Amino acid sequence: MPFEPTDSDDEEAGRPSPASNPSPNVPVATVTRLALYLRELQQLQRSGQQRIQSSAIAKRLGLNDSLVRRDLSCFGQFGQRGVGYSIVGLTKAIQAILGTDRSWNVILIGSGNLGRALSGYRGFNQQGFRLVGVFDSDPSKIGTKLGTITVSPLEELESTVEREKVELAILAVPASSAAIVAQRLEDAGVTGILNFAPVTVRSPGSGLTVVDVDLAVELQRLAFAVVNSRG
Amino acid sequence: MPFEPTDSDDEEAGRPSPASNPSPNVPVATVTRLALYLRELQQLQRSGQQRIQSSAIAKRLGLNDSLVRRDLSCFGQFGQRGVGYSIVGLTKAIQAILGTDRSWNVILIGSGNLGRALSGYRGFNQQGFRLVGVFDSDPSKIGTKLGTITVSPLEELESTVEREKVELAILAVPASSAAIVAQRLEDAGVTGILNFAPVTVRSPGSGLTVVDVDLAVELQRLAFAVVNSRG
DNA sequence: ATTAATTTGGAACAAAGCGTTTAATTTACC
DNA sequence: GGTAAATTAAACGCTTTGTTCCAAATTAAT
Numbered sequence: 001m002p003f004e005p006t007d008s009d010d011e012e013a014g015r016p017s018p019a020s021n022p023s024p025n026v027p028v029a030t031v032t033r034l035a036l037y038l039r040e041l042q043q044l045q046r047s048g049q050q051r052i053q054s055s056a057i058a059k060r061l062g063l064n065d066s067l068v069r070r071d072l073s074c075f076g077q078f079g080q081r082g083v084g085y086s087i088v089g090l091t092k093a094i095q096a097i098l099g100t101d102r103s104w105n106v107i108l109i110g111s112g113n114l115g116r117a118l119s120g121y122r123g124f125n126q127q128g129f130r131l132v133g134v135f136d137s138d139p140s141k142i143g144t145k146l147g148t149i150t151v152s153p154l155e156e157l158e159s160t161v162e163r164e165k166v167e168l169a170i171l172a173v174p175a176s177s178a179a180i181v182a183q184r185l186e187d188a189g190v191t192g193i194l195n196f197a198p199v200t201v202r203s204p205g206s207g208l209t210v211v212d213v214d215l216a217v218e219l220q221r222l223a224f225a226v227v228n229s230r231g
Numbered sequence: 232m233p234f235e236p237t238d239s240d241d242e243e244a245g246r247p248s249p250a251s252n253p254s255p256n257v258p259v260a261t262v263t264r265l266a267l268y269l270r271e272l273q274q275l276q277r278s279g280q281q282r283i284q285s286s287a288i289a290k291r292l293g294l295n296d297s298l299v300r301r302d303l304s305c306f307g308q309f310g311q312r313g314v315g316y317s318i319v320g321l322t323k324a325i326q327a328i329l330g331t332d333r334s335w336n337v338i339l340i341g342s343g344n345l346g347r348a349l350s351g352y353r354g355f356n357q358q359g360f361r362l363v364g365v366f367d368s369d370p371s372k373i374g375t376k377l378g379t380i381t382v383s384p385l386e387e388l389e390s391t392v393e394r395e396k397v398e399l400a401i402l403a404v405p406a407s408s409a410a411i412v413a414q415r416l417e418d419a420g421v422t423g424i425l426n427f428a429p430v431t432v433r434s435p436g437s438g439l440t441v442v443d444v445d446l447a448v449e450l451q452r453l454a455f456a457v458v459n460s461r462g
Numbered sequence: 463a464t465t466a467a468t469t470t471g472g473a474a475c476a477a478a479g480c481g482t483t484t485a486a487t488t489t490a491c492c
Numbered sequence: 493g494g495t496a497a498a499t500t501a502a503a504c505g506c507t508t509t510g511t512t513c514c515a516a517a518t519t520a521a522t
Binding site for chain 1: 257262263265266267269270291292293328329330331335337343344345347348349351352354355357358360398399401422423424425429430431433438440442444445446447448449450451452453454455456457458459460
Binding site for chain 3: 258259260261294295297298301311312313314
């Protein structure tokens, strides 16, 4: 009987940290893996396959089958017992979970080396992220083209955010100006920042969400892992 | 009495996963934070400051003081009671922990948009990572300059790794060729790969360490966090 | 039809990681 | 000397994470 309500989560309550975790039931690690499942599924879809089992997904990523199922069952029932998952169905389901079943308007701040590379990154477009503006404060950069997009002066940031309903921004500016630009982005109404600047761009309790990617930190993590693996 | 031996870790033993975690006592999150502490310390050092307290480091990163101290005390005693930490001393200590107290020879595979951006990234050099080669399979790229380095044909990969004692590689090639190149890197003797290709480059149980950075995945995580924050 | 095999769903369990708190120790300053 | 400040180290509890186990559902075969 599948008629029991699924609100078994307030059975033993106890939420000491009400604002710390955005969505209580979902582990952070699950979200990251979901994106990886999506990557594999899209690859399978291109190969023409129709159905897939949790065990096959797990094998491709070196995980346990039940972990895959548990990750998915956090959000609903997407599979068919005895059969498996429809690849297109599961793809759409995961996209809906991640919020990439629609298009996101994104702007890029900083047209240096990294900014130029990011503007041309195909993965963004393929996952529904639409680059609608590139900004820089350097006058010599303004007016130059990055692919099909022309670099605009930083002054036009606010107006573009409003006009294009921009929600996400990619921050690829020097560390020295990152904090100021982040504040302007927040004030302009941007709700999410992918921050490549090697500084802390912390939201002071606001609704701003920041995901940090520090390339030097990643290399340091690699160095540590290498040093501590042989021994 | 501070004379008790500090091997309290085998008191209740139980290591069901012997090869999964390189260094048992150190949480992964600690390593990541260590790199962030280092970032802040280097910034402080440039400002000419001599000493720092754990509470000040914590405040800069939005953390708890005791977490900073506990992270550090995983590896030894670097502070002075009643005083705090010497900035230069702690900087060197963290570098020693991370393995960046020496120079690492690094090669870059792939001279596309992302590869070009990474080759010019100052953060790598500042942390002791020395780029000693850039490789590409595209004949039209070979011979072109990335900063001071000339792009070499992929065929020379193995000889360069041996000659320059290369330990780390940055993989910035298309997904389709990532697995093959990764295998070649491992065979050549590279022990660590920073992988930007959106595919699983898993070591089949070898000594190879891989750190993945998938830019699309990061944006998807951001989208999820944004969607699930307002509610 | 009925049975057997496969596969998901979901609860229960166990362990590890993580962060905070508390007490003890050392240093600096008055 | 005594007090305040700051690190250490251990202990505690909570959260998170991954696995195991069993029930439910579908397909295929007998």
